[in-house]
Amino acid sequence: MKRDTILSIGQFEFGRFEFSGMEIPPSIQFGGSQHMAKHEMIGGTRVIDCLGRSEKPLEWSGLFQGPTAVQRARYLDGLRVAGNDLLLTWGEFRYTVVIKEFSATYERFYQVPYHISCEVVEDLVQPLRRIAMPPIDQAIADDLAAAQASGDTIADCTLSGLLNTLDSAIKNVSTFARAAQSTIQSVLQPIAAVQARVKLLIASTTNAMGNVTTFGGVLPGNKVSVAASKLSSQITGTAKLGALQNLLAVTGRMNGNIGAINTPGNTQTVAGGNMFSIAQKQYGDQNGWTGIAKANNTTDPFIQGTKTLTIPPQPDTTGGVPQ
Numbered sequence: 546m547k548r549d550t551i552l553s554i555g556q557f558e559f560g561r562f563e564f565s566g567m568e569i570p571p572s573i574q575f576g577g578s579q580h581m582a583k584h585e586m587i588g589g590t591r592v593i594d595c596l597g598r599s600e601k602p603l604e605w606s607g608l609f610q611g612p613t614a615v616q617r618a619r620y621l622d623g624l625r626v627a628g629n630d631l632l633l634t635w636g637e638f639r640y641t642v643v644i645k646e647f648s649a650t651y652e653r654f655y656q657v658p659y660h661i662s663c664e665v666v667e668d669l670v671q672p673l674r675r676i677a678m679p680p681i682d683q684a685i686a687d688d689l690a691a692a693q694a695s696g697d698t699i700a701d702c703t704l705s706g707l708l709n710t711l712d713s714a715i716k717n718v719s720t721f722a723r724a725a726q727s728t729i730q731s732v733l734q735p736i737a738a739v740q741a742r743v744k745l746l747i748a749s750t751t752n753a754m755g756n757v758t759t760f761g762g763v764l765p766g767n768k769v770s771v772a773a774s775k776l777s778s779q780i781t782g783t784a785k786l787g788a789l790q791n792l793l794a795v796t797g798r799m800n801g802n803i804g805a806i807n808t809p810g811n812t813q814t815v816a817g818g819n820m821f822s823i824a825q826k827q828y829g830d831q832n833g834w835t836g837i838a839k840a841n842n843t844t845d846p847f848i849q850g851t852k853t854l855t856i857p858p859q860p861d862t863t864g865g866v867p868q
Contacts (some may be wrong), residue, residue: 552635554642554663561632562620563813568659570605574640575667577601579609600665602645603633609649609657618657631668637671674829680836680860681721681802688799689715690741695792699785704742711735715742720858721806722836728804736800750786804859814853820846824860833860 552569555561580596610728612719625630625644642663649659689712695709714732718724805811813823824833834846840855848854 547808550635554621554631554644556624556629556634557632561634562617562624564607567608567610568617570607573605573635574601574605575603598788600640600668602659602664603640603642604646604662604663606658606660609659611655614653614655614657615651619657621659621661622647622649622732633662635665637670641666641669654748681806684802685715685721685799688795692792692799695788698788699746699792701742701746704739704746706759707735707739711739720839721803724806729806732803733800736796736803740793740796740800743796747786747789747793750789765818766806802858803806811858813855813856815848816851818848819850820854823854823856825837827856828860830860836860 550569552564552573553561554564576600577600580599582594582596584592584594586592609615619643625647628643630641630643633642636717640663642665645660645664646662649657693708693712696704707726711732714735718728718732721729753784815823820834820837821831825831827833827837836857837854838844838846840857
């Protein structure tokens, strides 16, 4: 963890002990396991009953330094001896814990390394149920940049031209959140052209590499220059093939994201209410209401009467609608 992290432990009634300097560890692992009962059925079917979470102990090491090093170590050891519930916090994490183990090594009165292990009584922070996705326009821009970077390493003139065409098509779209189907198709077509060229180049590169019959192309009786040339071709082909496959994956993701925008099934009929609650349920973030508003050509988050709303698959909180 960064040294600006605030790590503290203490009794709920009597304040907290705050770690500082070298007392703060570089990292703390968190997580755990799920208790399960597994049932093997006839025919190989398996039924798993989840019985509840089990948190792994939270443990770390550090170093007490300075004239109060021994006193600070003894204070933590006293918390272990007391065996009380303690509040452990750092960053966005909050746990009720009991100190399971504490050990310290007296090296000097001013230098005491320590290790602590805390058994989790309760995780006080609710689990995250949804991760807010980046706005659709930002996601597409990021994928386009990644595609262009891969295209630069491939150095194929035809492919570069197709990527430039795709770049122009995307830049002509003000926002994908409320783009018409005709606009979406104007971007999907150059993506398909890029993918077709990439697949052709993958086939060509794979075929060329297959002509090198042994690793590195070093065949008995070959001249050194011929062997070196084939080895160089194989290395170049391997790097090129990796870039092509990455480009195919990126454009595939772009195709899926853009193709899912404003599809007929991506709608919701509501009777009154507001877009804040819809965005909270859809994205886990009520600020995503602005993308829903843009997709439905409105700036009013409050819904009057019964309406069928277009719900973008990803939140869009950029531009066009005030927060």
